Amino acid sequence: MRMVKYEPFSGFDAISRHMNTLITDLQKNASANNQVAFSPKMDISETEQAFIIHAELPGVQKEDIKISISEDKTLSITGEKKKSEQIQDKNFVRMECFYGTFHRTFTVPEHIQSSSIKADFTNGILEISLPKSEPIKPKEIMVEIA
Secondary structure (H helix, E strand, C coil), X not given: CCCCCCCCCCCHHHHHHHHHHHHHHHHHHHHHHCCCCCCCCEEEXXXXXXXXXXXXXXXXXXXXXXXXXXXXXXXXXXXXXXXXXHHHCCCCCCCXXXXXXXXXXXXXCCCECHHHCEEEEECCEEEEEEEECCCCCCCCCCCCCC
């Protein structure tokens, strides 16, 4: 009887190659059909006065962005990155830039002044400032001791 060395991880290389092939094929098909969703990257920071959202929107026009906040404190950022006619006429070998509509939503804290939200769009960067309101302090009532 011949002893065979058992290698428990020998199948992972084949699985990894197969998964990479599947993912690459999916990306090619999605890019070819232009069905990959465009989802801009966003950073959210907090200062003592406000929450600040920075969104990277290269290639998006200011007119194609809509920002709204609902009564239930849901902030929505929607827009569209449109293809130019020059791009549509080309036969691409590889396409990594995505186009289409996007929609991002965030639930903001209760202590945000909804009426004072401001937005600025410069050089493809959207900055939204969500100012905080003063926290409501509990009312203290002095009780006289009889």
